[in-house]
Each structure stands twice: as structure tokens, then as C-alpha cells.
Amino acid sequence: MRLTRRAALAGLATSPLATPARAQPLEPGRIPLAISARPIAAFEPRNPEKRRFGQLVFRSGLVLSSGHPRFGGLSGLWRSADGGDLVAITDNGFWLSARTRSRDGRLAGLDEAEIAPVLGSSGRPLHRSRYYDTECLAIADGVAYVGVERIHDILRFDWAGQGVEARARLVATPREIKRLPDNRGLEAIGVAPPEHPLAGAIVAISERSGGEDEPTLGVIIGGPRPGPFQLRRLGGFDITDLAFLPGGDMLVLERWYRTLRGVGMRIRRIPAAGLKPGALLDGPALIEADLGQEIDNMEGMSVHQEQGRTIVTLISDDNFSFLQRTILLEFELA
Numbered sequence: 549m550r551l552t553r554r555a556a557l558a559g560l561a562t563s564p565l566a567t568p569a570r571a572q573p574l575e576p577g578r579i580p581l582a583i584s585a586r587p588i589a590a591f592e593p594r595n596p597e598k599r600r601f602g603q604l605v606f607r608s609g610l611v612l613s614s615g616h617p618r619f620g621g622l623s624g625l626w627r628s629a630d631g632g633d634l635v636a637i638t639d640n641g642f643w644l645s646a647r648t649r650s651r652d653g654r655l656a657g658l659d660e661a662e663i664a665p666v667l668g669s670s671g672r673p674l675h676r677s678r679y680y681d682t683e684c685l686a687i688a689d690g691v692a693y694v695g696v697e698r699i700h701d702i703l704r705f706d707w708a709g710q711g712v713e714a715r716a717r718l719v720a721t722p723r724e725i726k727r728l729p730d731n732r733g734l735e736a737i738g739v740a741p742p743e744h745p746l747a748g749a750i751v752a753i754s755e756r757s758g759g760e761d762e763p764t765l766g767v768i769i770g771g772p773r774p775g776p777f778q779l780r781r782l783g784g785f786d787i788t789d790l791a792f793l794p795g796g797d798m799l800v801l802e803r804w805y806r807t808l809r810g811v812g813m814r815i816r817r818i819p820a821a822g823l824k825p826g827a828l829l830d831g832p833a834l835i836e837a838d839l840g841q842e843i844d845n846m847e848g849m850s851v852h853q854e855q856g857r858t859i860v861t862l863i864s865d866d867n868f869s870f871l872q873r874t875i876l877l878e879f880e881l882a
Contacts (some may be wrong), residue, residue, distance in 0.1 A: 577713060578662040581619060583646070585657040586611040591877070592841050594678055602835040603816045604815070604860060604879040608654035609842055612874040618642055618663050618866045624685025624694070624737075624789065625848030627861055634658065636848060636863060641675030642667045643712045650706070655878055664712035665695065666705075671715060679703075679716075684752070684789060685848070687740035693817060695734035695752055702726045702734065702769070704754060707880040719750065722767055724776050732756045735847070736790040738802065743794035744820050746771045751823070753779055753800070754773070756786045763828060775825025776788070782830075787851040793858060793881070796820030799834070801849040801862065812838040813846045857881075 588609030590596035599606050609680040613619075622644065624637040636644040646661035663671035666682060674696075675679055690708025694716075695701075700719055705714035725734070735755040740746040749771025757765040763778035763785055779787065783804035794799055798818040805811050818831040836844050844864035852859050860882040866872035 563736065575766070576846050578664050579616075579618075579642070579647075581614055581616050581661040581663050583612055583614045583658045583661045585655075586613075587654070587656070588842050588875070588877070590842070591837075594599075594840065599840070600882060602833065602836065603817075603878075603882050604612045604835045605882050606853065607859070607878040607880055608650075609658070609875060610655050612658065612817075612876055614661075616663065619644075620866045622737075622863050622874060623847045623865045625850045625861060626685055626692075627850045627852045628769055629852055629860075631852045631859060631861075635687065637666070639680050639681060639683055639865060641673060641680045641845075645712065646716050654874065658668060662712070667713070667715045669717060670713045674716070683733070683735050684737040685706065685845075686737045686739050686750075688776065691752060691853045692736055693739065696735045697733040697735070697755075698730055700728050700733045701868075702737065702750065704863060719769065721769060722774075724765060725767060728754050728757055728765065732786075735786070735788050738790045738792050738798070740771060740792065740823075741796060744793065744823075745793065745829060746773060746823060750775065750880040751790065751798070753787050755788070755791060756781065766829070768823070773825055776821065777825060777827045777829060779829075780817075780828060780830040783814075785812070788847045790862070791851040792847045793817075793851060794853060799849065799851065801818060801832075801846060803846055805845070810839040811843065811845055812836070813843050815849070834881075842877070844875050846877075847877075859880045 591606040621638040622636045623639040627634045646658035649657045655786045681697040683697045686693045692705040692707040694703045702719040703716040734753045736753040740749045750769040753766040766777045789801040794813040800816045804815045814836045815834045816831045847865040848863040850861045860879045861875040
């Protein structure tokens with residue numbers, strides 16, 4: 549969800565997922581993007597020597613910027629198995645792809661960056677339709693999955709075969725998804741890894757499906773045991789993303805926002821055995837941060853391995869606002 553609501557694009561009621569009578573013209577595909585990167589030397593500026601925060605060790609971070617008007621609003625994140633490739637999705641229907649560059653074990657920048665519109669099944673860009681509010685991303689086994697808020701759908705793309713030129717296909721979802729609140733729908737999506745009891749299943753969680761102190765809805769789609777579950781909400785945090793650890797435990801990224809206090813961030817670890825239909829999930833916090841640390845509106849999370857180390861990467865959604873920043877953070881699981 550955007551921290552400041554932007555009005556829905558007017559006059560775009562036609563779904564891009566239904567093939568029209570006449571083919572829609574395609575927008576330009578890959579658009580090269582120049583991205584500037586300013587290093588973040590310390591996650592907690594008032595304590596620059598501190599590296600460990602809860603169960604995570606800060607490795608590096610970047611403040612990203614670009615003069616291109618489509619850059620920003622990054623709400624979903626994926627990195628390849630070695631961390632070299634990075635894919636993000638904006639909350640208005642665009643792909644961002646790049647190669648990460650490191651120096652002395654720290655993130656140094658993004659190279660070969662490109663931006664491209666996410667396409668519906670007809671080839672019509674999602675940002676020209678009611679499917680524009682793309683909020684979460686997972687890529688597994690060559691397939692990209694994107695959660696769309698407000699209309700509460702999940703789309704799949706042949707990422708391995710076509711990349712950003714792939715066209716959306718609807719994923720069948722349970723009826724509970726369609727009942728989610730308008731602007732508090734699917735914000736987190738992942739695919740259970742081979743080590744998980746639900747291997748191959750899509751797992752999606754809504755930002756906040758009920759009241760302030762009520763659990764939020766999650767669903768397991770496909771796999772051996774599909775069905776709904778709930779995730780306990782604590783301390784006013786809303787759900788913004790999820791990612792699976794190699795052993796099958798699930799990390800959940802959360803965020804709170806208050807007009808006079810700014811933003812906060814938390815990551816909880818959910819045991820693999822607990823994720824099943826009908827469950828009420830909870831787990832310990834690995835890290836909690838606020839504006840005393842280098843965070844913004846953290847919405848995307850990815851996990852990969854480097855030489856046996858588990859790396860957690862986070863990215864923020866700047867809401868296309870000059871008052872916010874696009875931050876890329878990298879931690880190691882202690």
C-alpha cells in the first residue's frame with residue numbers, strides 16, 4: 549500500500565487480462581536507466597561502529613536515485629541465487645532489473661539497469677489498466693509471481709523464457725482473497741522452497757485484512773495442503789513482504805507509519821512447521837528499527853546465499869515523493 553493514496557487512473561476499467569478484439573500497441577520494452585548510488589556507511593548513524601542489530605548483521609546499504617520519472621515506488625524485490633541479478637517491481641506496474649555491483653564485500657551500485665512496463669495477457673501495460681497496483685514479487689523455478697492490490701489477484705509470468713516481455717496469466721485464488729479491503733490487500737508473496745513441507749506452494753499475505761489488533765489473512769495456493777491461515781499482528785505493524793529461508797522458515801517484513809512519528813520496520817521469523825491451513829502464525833522478531841536507523845518505507849525483501857551465508861536484502865518504496873528515499877539494505881543472518 550502507498551503511504552499516501554494516489555487516485556486510481558481514470559477511464560481504465562477494461563482489464564488487460566482479457567484479449568481484446570484488436571491487438572493493443574505495445575509500449576517500448578527495456579528502457580536503459582542510469583541509477584546513482586550513495587553508500588550508507590552505518591545503519592545507525594549515531595552509533596557507526598555498531599554492526600549487529602538483533603539477529604541480523606548490517607553489511608552495506610545504498611541510497612538509490614535516478615532522473616527517470618518512472619524510477620521509484622519499489623514494492624517487491626528478488627535477487628538471484630548468487631545475488632548478482634536484481635529484479636524489483638514498482639507499485640504502478642513496471643519492472644526494474646539490474647546487476648548488483650560490490651566492492652570489498654559491500655554493495656557499491658546497480659549496473660545495466662533497465663525499466664519496462666509489466667504486460668497483461670493482451671500486451672497492454674498494466675499501468676494503463678485497473679491492474680496498475682502491483683505490490684509484491686516472487687520468482688521461483690523461472691516463473692515470476694506478482695500480487696495486485698485493490699483487485700486482489702495474483703499474476704504469473706514466464707520469466708525464464710521471456711523476462712520483461714512475458715505477459716500475465718491469472719493464478720486461481722481462493723474466494724477469501726477477493727474479500728480483502730480495497731487498499732489493504734496482498735502485499736507479500738513467496739514460493740515455499742523444496743525443503744519446506746509445502747514445497748512449491750504459493751504463499752501470499754495481506755497487508756491488514758481486519759482491525760488494528762486483529763490477525764491478517766494469508767493463503768496457501770497449490771502444493772500438498774492449500775488453504776487460508778492467519779498471521780498475528782503486533783504493535784501496529786502491517787505486512788509488506790515475505791521471503792523463505794533455505795531451511796523453510798519464513799521471514800515476514802513489517803512496517804508501521806505514523807504522521808508525527810515517521811516509519812518503523814520489523815522482520816519476524818515464522819517456523820516452517822507452523823505454516824499450514826487454519827494456523828495462527830507468530831514468531832520472534834529478528835530486527836526492529838525506526839528513523840534512528842537508515843530506513844524508509846521498507847516494502848520489499850529477498851533472501852539468497854553467498855558462500856554459505858544467508859543474505860537478507862531490503863528495499864524501500866519512496867512513493868515517488870521527494871520527501872522519501874529509495875534505500876537498498878543488505879544484512880547477514882547471524
